[in-house]
Amino acid sequence: MNKVFEGMYVGGQWSSTGKTFPDINPSDGSVWGDAPDGGRMEARNAINAAHAAFGEWSSLQFNERAHYMMKIAQVFEKRQADITAALQGEGGGWFGKGMFEASYAPEVFYAAAASNYAAIGEIIPSEFGKLSMAVRRPMGVISVISPWNFPVVLTSRGIAFAIAAGNTLVLKPSEETPYCGGLLFAEIFEEAGIPDGVLNVVTCSRDNVAEVGEELIENPLVKGISFTGSTAVGRQIGARAGAHLKKCCLELGGKDSLIVCDDADMDRATGAANFGSFMHQGQICMSVEKVLVQDTIFDEFLKQFIERASKLKVGDTTKDNSHIIGPLINDKQAARVKGHIDDAVAKGAKIVLGGGVNGRFVEPTLLVGVTPDMKVYQEETFGPVVPVIPFKTDEEAIKIANDSEYGLSAGVITRDEHRGLNIARQLETGMCHINCSSVNDEPHAPFGGSKASGMGRHGGRWATDTFTETRWITLDRGGRGFPPGF
Ligand code: NAD
Numbered sequence: 007m008n009k010v011f012e013g014m015y016v017g018g019q020w021s022s023t024g025k026t027f028p029d030i031n032p033s034d035g036s037v038w039g040d041a042p043d044g045g046r047m048e049a050r051n052a053i054n055a056a057h058a059a060f061g062e063w064s065s066l067q068f069n070e071r072a073h074y075m076m077k078i079a080q081v082f083e084k085r086q087a088d089i090t091a092a093l094q095g096e097g098g099g100w101f102g103k104g105m106f107e108a109s110y111a112p113e114v115f116y117a118a119a120a121s122n123y124a125a126i127g128e129i130i131p132s133e134f135g136k137l138s139m140a141v142r143r144p145m146g147v148i149s150v151i152s153p154w155n156f157p158v159v160l161t162s163r164g165i166a167f168a169i170a171a172g173n174t175l176v177l178k179p180s181e182e183t184p185y186c187g188g189l190l191f192a193e194i195f196e197e198a199g200i201p202d203g204v205l206n207v208v209t210c211s212r213d214n215v216a217e218v219g220e221e222l223i224e225n226p227l228v229k230g231i232s233f234t235g236s237t238a239v240g241r242q243i244g245a246r247a248g249a250h251l252k253k254c255c256l257e258l259g260g261k262d263s264l265i266v267c268d269d270a271d272m273d274r275a276t277g278a279a280n281f282g283s284f285m286h287q288g289q290i291c292m293s294v295e296k297v298l299v300q301d302t303i304f305d306e307f308l309k310q311f312i313e314r315a316s317k318l319k320v321g322d323t324t325k326d327n328s329h330i331i332g333p334l335i336n337d338k339q340a341a342r343v344k345g346h347i348d349d350a351v352a353k354g355a356k357i358v359l360g361g362g363v364n365g366r367f368v369e370p371t372l373l374v375g376v377t378p379d380m381k382v383y384q385e386e387t388f389g390p391v392v393p394v395i396p397f398k399t400d401e402e403a404i405k406i407a408n409d410s411e412y413g414l415s416a417g418v419i420t421r422d423e424h425r426g427l428n429i430a431r432q433l434e435t436g437m438c439h440i441n442c443s444s445v446n447d448e449p450h451a452p453f454g455g456s457k458a459s460g461m462g463r464h465g466g467r468w469a470t471d472t473f474t475e476t477r478w479i480t481l482d483r484g485g486r487g488f489p490p491g492f
Contacts, residue, residue, distance in 0.1 A: 009039030009092070009185060014048055014209055015192030017055035018202025023048065027211035029184055032098035032333040032366055033322040039096075041184040044210045049176065049221040052206035056147040056174040057227045059203025064144045064172035068122040075119035075170050077198040079112035089158060089190065094323045096186050097157060098335060098366075101327035103286050107158040110449075114159070117449035118166035121470050130478075135485035142474040144172030145253065146229040149222035151243070153235045154180035154335055155289045157187030160257075163449070164232050165191070167469035169204060173230070177207045178218060180235075182335050184209040223247050230254070230473065234291075237386075237412070237458045244461075255462030255472045257454060259386040260414030261295045262444035263407035265429060267400070267420035268300040272310055274441060275419040280314045282417060282443030283392040284370050287331055289339075291459075292415040292437070292444045295387055298403045301396040308374070308394055312359045315370045333366035334389055340366045343389030346382040347371060353380050355393070378409065386412065400429055408434045413456035415444040435459075 009029070013022035026040035063071070082089070089111075090104035099107075127141035150164045157179060165175055179188030192207045210218045223231055223246045233243045234257040247254035264282055266275045282294030299307045321329035334340045344363045351357065355376045360369035368390050376383050376393035383393065397403040407416060415437040420426045426440035436455040439446045447453055450466035462472050 008037060009096075011039055011041055011185070011189060014042045014044055014052075015189065015196070015205070015207040016048070016052045017058070017206065018196070020192075027181065027213075029096060030336070031095050031324065032335050033324050039185065041181075041189075041209050043214060044208045044218060045214050046217045046221045048208050048210075049178070049218045050225065052176040052208045053147055053149075053221070053225045053227050055203040055206050056176050059201060060144075060146055060174045063174055063201060063204050066172070068126075071170055071172065072119040072122040074198065074200055075115045075122070075166065078166075078194060078200065079115035079119070081194045081198045082108070082112040082115065085194070089186070092186050092190065093158065096183050097154060098323055098332040099286055100323050100330045100332055102330070107156060110159050111162040114162040114166045114449040117466065118170040118469075120450075121167055121466065122170050124467060124470070132480065132485075135483055137481040137483070139479045141477050141479055142171075142470065143477060145473065145475050146173060147227050148173045148175050148230040148232060148473065149228050150175055150177045150232045151219065151222065151235065152177065152179050152187045154182035154187060155286065155291070157183040158190070159447070160234050161187045161191060163453070163464050163469075164234060165205065167464070168232065168473040171470055171473050173473055174204050175206065176222060176228075177205060178222060179207070179209060181210065181212050181215065219243070220246070223252065224250060228252065232472070233257070237460075240460060253475075255464070256460040257291070257462070257464065258414075258458060258460040259388075259412060260291045260293070260444075260455065260459050261384070261386055261410040261412040262292050262415045262417070262435070263296045263298050263403075264294040264417040264419070264443055265397075265403045265407060266297065266299045266303070266307060267403075267418070267422070267425065268302050269421045269425075270303070270419040271421060272303070272307065275307060276310045276314050278417055278419060278443040279311050279392075280318075282445050284315065284318055284331060284390050285445060287334055287368065288390040288392070289335065289388050290445055292446070293388070294392060294417065294444055296383070296406070297392055297394045298397050298406055299394060300403075301398055304394075304396045308358065308372075311394065312372060315359055315372060318370050320367055320369055331367075331370060331390060334368060335366075337366060339388065340368060343368050343387060343391055346385070346387045346389070347373075347391055349381045350376055350393070353377065355380060355382070358394075360390075384410070400425070404429060404432045408432075411458040414459035415439070415446070415455070417442055417444040436463075
């Protein structure tokens with residue numbers, strides 16, 4: 007059954023332009039729903055609505071906003087089953103991935119509620135005996151642009167702390183997941199009784215995204231931008247925001263390594279490689295995109311990794327919950343991933359598992375003999391394809407891991423905690439997880455990348471920093487004189 011959209015959500019009202027675009031189920035190519043197609047005017051109306059709501063929302067007591075965040079979390083909890091089904095239908099994800107997203111979202115809102123009870127400033131010493139304070143305040147209207155791969159989690163993360171801090175928002179979800187990343191949130195905010203205009207949702211097709219995006223950044227009422235998506239688009243957004251001197255948080259792509267040392271627990275190592283490389287078909291910003299294995303255990307590791315990965319079932323995620331590997335999001339992504347496999351093979355790599363591409367379905371694929379001239383070594387693949395590369399020393403593993411324009415996350419598997427920390431310290435990434443895969447997120451921890459993986463942090467007090475402005479306020483008590491002559 008097709009999803010029926012009520013329209014876009016602006017100032018607490020559902021409205022439609024009459025124009026729609028097809029929201030496709032990537033498993034079978036059917037139209038999952040017809041999503042409202044907005045343009046510059048709808049974006050402008052949404053910004054105006056957010057601006058109108060800012061005064062009252064930011065003036066609420068911190069605990070009142072926290073209570074609202076908890077109500078949102080509770081509505082999310084109630085809707086876990088239908089959110090999971092929507093994620094399978096609209097996004098092509100496995101049932102378990104849908105359950106994970108649906109249960110993670112309330113945690114984000116609970117964490118955002120908790121953040122409102124933390125200190126909002128610091129007292130600084132003053133040589134003149136002033137009361138000198140660093141205080142934070144909300145910025146105003148923030149534009150949030152979110153991606154399709156984990157639409158519920160990443161939209162939650164993009165909006166919860168920003169709203170808790172007192173900002174009001176315009177959300178533009180990806181055209182691939184206008185419901186799970188956007189209009190679902192409007193439904194939930196409405197049911198939770200959040201005041202009108204605090205969250206506004208504008209959806210649009212890829213044809214209109216340039217003009218909507220332009221308005222969401224350049225409109226003078228917008229004070230901050232939160233973008234999660236590809237590095238290519240992130241660079242454009244960052245440049246545009248910079249030209250207007252607007253604060254911008256960019257969470258972008260990655261090419262993460264999992265380093266498996268010779269003293270690794272083999273079961274832990276192959277589990278981390280399998281989950282990190284193939285969860286949601288490798289369509290995670292912090293997916294394992296290179297498995298680096300110490301040469302003395304390479305053959306044994308590869309044998310066990312192949313054994314594990316070959317058990318992952320591929321198929322339509324809406325038909326069978328045991329289909330862990332669903333389709334890639336669209337034909338363009340499938341062609342890109344196939345391009346990476348073909349390029350690697352043409353340049354001498356060997357496929358040791360998988361390699362099959364059937365429409366949007368790509369088999370979990372392991373490659374050996376991968377060299378730095380191959381796309382699969384350099385570029386983000388964003389699919390279920392991973393090279394397994396041998397290394398001799400820890401220095402060499404660090405060098406290969408850092409040989410990338412990206413720097414999002416990493417994993418290191420070793421029984422030696424000192425060795426793990428020593429490697430982690432030398433990796434040029436925003437995050438690193440020892441004895442785990444690179445895929446990790448917790449709502450209260452600092453999430454973000456280095457190098458071309460972005461700037462700014464989500465999570466906990468780091469998100470509060472991202473979505474507030476710090477001000478210096480002093481109160482003189484007669485201690486500061488002026489130079490003679492004044
Ligand atoms: P994308 O860059 O194509 O799209 C992201 C969002 O930007 C979408 O909402 C899209 O509609 C919008 N957009 C596109 N062009 C725009 C423009 N000119 N102006 C304004 N908005 C525009 O990325 P995607 O394909 O949706 O997501 C996959 C990418 O996101 C991967 O590279 C992945 O690594 C990255 N990602 C990063 C993180 C992170 O936290 N670092 C998380 C998830 C995904």
